Amino acid sequence: MSASVIDGAKIARSVRERVAREVAELPTPPGLATVLVGDDPASAIYVSSKRKQCVQAGIRDLHRHLPGDITQEELADVISELSADPAVSGILLQLPLPDHLDAGALISRIHPDKDVDGLTEVSAGRLATGRPGLRPCTPSGVIELLDAAEIPITGAEAVVVGRSPLVGKPLAQLLLQRDATVTACHSRTEELAAVCRRADILVAAAGVPRLIGADAVKPGATVIDVGIHRREGRLCGDVDFDTVREVAGTITPVPGGVGPMTIAMLMANTVTAARRQSTRAGSPSGPASSA
Ligand code: NAD
Numbered sequence: 001m002s003a004s005v006i007d008g009a010k011i012a013r014s015v016r017e018r019v020a021r022e023v024a025e026l027p028t029p030p031g032l033a034t035v036l037v038g039d040d041p042a043s044a045i046y047v048s049s050k051r052k053q054c055v056q057a058g059i060r061d062l063h064r065h066l067p068g069d070i071t072q073e074e075l076a077d078v079i080s081e082l083s084a085d086p087a088v089s090g091i092l093l094q095l096p097l098p099d100h101l102d103a104g105a106l107i108s109r110i111h112p113d114k115d116v117d118g119l120t121e122v123s124a125g126r127l128a129t130g131r132p133g134l135r136p137c138t139p140s141g142v143i144e145l146l147d148a149a150e151i152p153i154t155g156a157e158a159v160v161v162g163r164s165p166l167v168g169k170p171l172a173q174l175l176l177q178r179d180a181t182v183t184a185c186h187s188r189t190e191e192l193a194a195v196c197r198r199a200d201i202l203v204a205a206a207g208v209p210r211l212i213g214a215d216a217v218k219p220g221a222t223v224i225d226v227g228i229h230r231r232e233g234r235l236c237g238d239v240d241f242d243t244v245r246e247v248a249g250t251i252t253p254v255p256g257g258v259g260p261m262t263i264a265m266l267m268a269n270t271v272t273a274a275r276r277q278s279t280r281a282g283s284p285s286g287p288a289s290s291a
Contacts, residue, residue, distance in 0.1 A: 003223070003248040011148040012141075012260035016057055019267040023058040030089035030274030031060035032116065032266075033082045037075065037101070038068030043094050050092065053263050059270055062088055068098050075101060076109050083111035086281075089274035090116030092266065113276055116269040118170065127173050134269050139171035141261025142203060142224055143178065149250060151222045153178040157198050161185045161212065161238070162205035167226055171203060192216065204238035212239040220249035226258050 023029055032054050036047045051061050064078060082088045091114045097103050107115075112122035118136035126133030146153055158180035162168030172184045185195055187206075196202050196216035204212045205226035217223060227238030237254030245251050252258055 001246075003245045003251040005245070006145055006149045006224075006250060006252045006257060008145060008252055008257040009260045011145055012264040014148070015144060015261070015264035015268060016053060019059075019264070019271055020057040022271045026271070026274060027278070029058050029060050030270050031062045031087050032090045032092065032270045033062040033064060033085075033088045035064045035066065035075075035078065035082070035091065035093045037066045037070060037094070038098050040096075043096075047094050050263050050266060054267055054270065057267055059267060060087070070101075072101055072105070075106055079106055079109040083109065083114060086277075088114060089277060090114050090266075090270040092117050113280070114273055116266055116273055118269070119166070124165065124170070127170055130177060134273060135174065135265075136166060136170045137262045137265040137269065138167050138205075138226060138258065139174050140268075141258055141265045142171055142226065143174050144265065145224065145252065145258065145261060146201065146222070149222070151201065151250060153180050153201070156180045156200040157183075158201040158203070159183045159185060159196050159199035160203045160205065161189075161192070161196065162203075162207070162226070164205070167205040168203075171205065175201070206238050208238055209236055210238070210240040212244060214240070214243040214247045217244050217247045219247055221247075222250040223248045224252050224258060225254050228254055228259060 034047050034050055036043060051063055055061050082091050091110045093106060095103055107119050108121060110120055112120050115123045115134050118134045123133050127135055153175065158175045160168050160172045163184050163186045168184065172182050176182045183195060185192055189195060193216035197218050199218060199221055201222045202217060203224045203226060207227055209229040209231055223239055223244055225237035225239040229236050235255045241253060
């Protein structure tokens with residue numbers, strides 16, 4: 001029997017609509033500062049669609065486009081200035097940066113309460129210790145998809161293939177927080193298919209086209225494909241969709257699965273950040289303290 005297909009585009013739309021309602025209820029609209037360095041065409045497209053969707057939801061567009069030859073110090077100053085600016089609720093530094101810039105050092109300049117990509121060490125620490133904070137967008141999009149599709153997470157065997165700081169590792173932590181029994185696989189995992197076959201929820205985030213075949217899927221499992229690749233002019237994921245859909249119970253397509261969720265969760269994070277900052281502004285510790 002063919003798996004039911006999760007409609008990520010539809011779920012992302014409902015998240016964006018929820019964000020727009022939440023924005024309308026805030027006393028002042030949140031502001032998102034996207035920071036684009038140089039003229040990489042793919043990055044320019046990503047940033048422009050983030051800005052467009054944010055504006056549609058009522059989020060203020062505080063974009064900065066900076067020259068590709070900007071120095072580390074100059075860019076660090078821009079990020080520090082945005083971190084201190086009360087009009088800026090969230091900061092997104094579009095990656096990759098030109099080779100001469102140290103992305104890690106620049107990300108660490110983003111105030112953790114404005115870290116809408118969830119990439120600072122403070123955000124990673126908050127996630128690892130289960131404290132409130134901003135979570136990376138793609139992994140939280142996966143959780144949102146599972147919830148929207150009413151896939152039970154508590155007590156489920158979850159296998160995450162990939163352990164990057166951007167996707168696999170934070171996703172494993174989010175699933176653990178939701179009381180799944182989590183296995184994290186990576187490039188050195190032995191008998192990958194056998195480990196994956198244990199999963200009630202299998203997430204592929206390895207960056208290897210069609211790595212996950214039907215032999216790696218337990219009948220009836222939920223399969224979430226984070227991978228995205230262009231092959232022979234078509235997009236595909238880390239999952240061999242056509243064969244896996246005959247075994248899985250539920251599956252996400254590529255495109256139209258996890259992809260649309262990432263920007264939707266960025267918008268949701270921007271609202272969360274704005275709320276947190278307005279609460280802090282009213283507290284004795286003042287706005288944006290990094291406690
Ligand atoms: P990455 O290259 O940083 O990490 C890949 C991870 O997969 C590593 O931990 C590695 O150990 C593991 N891996 C690699 N080969 C493997 C193998 N053969 N078996 C098991 N594990 C293996 O990649 P990333 O940034 O985490 O992204 C993963 C994929 O998700 C990519 O295709 C990327 O384009 C996609 N992605 C999509 C979105 C989205 O919005 N849909 C967002 C981020 C990343």
